[in-house]
Amino acid sequence: MKKEIEDIEDIKVFVDDFYTRVRGDGLIGPIFMQKIDDWQPHLNKMYAFWNAALFGIPGFRGNPFAKHAPLSIGLPHFERWLELFYATIDERFKGYIAEDAKKRAQLMANMFLSRLQQLNGNTDRVIV
Numbered sequence: 001m002k003k004e005i006e007d008i009e010d011i012k013v014f015v016d017d018f019y020t021r022v023r024g025d026g027l028i029g030p031i032f033m034q035k036i037d038d039w040q041p042h043l044n045k046m047y048a049f050w051n052a053a054l055f056g057i058p059g060f061r062g063n064p065f066a067k068h069a070p071l072s073i074g075l076p077h078f079e080r081w082l083e084l085f086y087a088t089i090d091e092r093f094k095g096y097i098a099e100d101a102k103k104r105a106q107l108m109a110n111m112f113l114s115r116l117q118q119l120n121g122n123t124d125r126v127i128v
Helices: 008-024 029-035 039-055 064-068 075-092 096-119
Strands: none
Touching: 008 029, 008 039, 008 075, 039 096, 064 096, 075 096
16 A cells, blocks of 8 residues: 655665666666665665655765766666656655655756756866
């Protein structure tokens, strides 16, 4: 039965499920697997990120765009990332916070893609 995303425990459920899907995906899985050896620190950072984004709970530190900027990724990768994210949320959750999570993921994907396109392969530009 679907439920609202209520707390960090629900965030852990969707983050863990989402990244299981990511690791198994033929398009974006190899990109993540090439960069991440130990998944637990990444998952912990994602728990903190979504807890801050959805509930305003302090604890996330980092610059997500800087981590993604050097990667060879484009529109198809972001579309697949969103497809997996939406499927994960829709399978387990419903309600305002679930919809907010999807909206925030879409905004983040749009912003990352836009900024990557602005860099246009220029590795000399400062991204932080």
